[in-house]
Amino acid sequence: MANADSLVVLDFETTGLSPDQGDRAIEIGAVRIENGRVTEHFQSLMNPGRRVSPFIENYTGISNELLKDAPPCGEVMAEFADFIGTSNLLAHNASFDKRFLDAELQRINKPYAGEFTCSLLVSRRVFQSAPNHRLGTLVDYCNIESTGDFHRALYDSQMTAQLWLAILASIRTTYQRSEIPFALMQKLCKTPKPGIARLLAVPS
């Protein structure tokens, strides 16, 4: 059940980089974290109403053939809006996924109440010695078990969720606190809003 105390980690596969340039979502994957554990997941392909490029087919493994019989974006996004409810939201490079979430939900006139935070931005502060801050690199860096099946929405959201739990564990270790100070999470997340910081401070 969605609520303001759960965190939905989401990832979109899309036809390109910018909804402002006409790009659409082709897959949504998400997991819910509650009390430090993944409790639920959501995944669906969606038909964007146009053919995807060979680059995207190769990059994601999502072919035009796969999308041919997928439900339309509006139908899937309506279900996803119900899934996220009032939960707070997390993504790796959240500015990208937020743009697509905003664009797709605006098309079906579905608002959402959660606040976004970004595992990429926080990881740059917490894992400063990582070779880079791509999702796959950070999964290796944190010794998170992985099959390497990146660039699919559910898998990337699952890996982002595990990365997030690793980030929280690292902060707890660094500051030797079972609960992460509210002000510290606000600083790391660069958010002045109280909701996300309260959520992130959940004990392990």
Next chain:
DNA sequence: TGCCAGGCCCTCTTTAGGGCCTT
């Protein structure tokens, strides 16, 4: 055929530019 965006962050900065990330 080839290209497209945008937010954050760093620095040889702030009257700016470019790399990193995401598909």
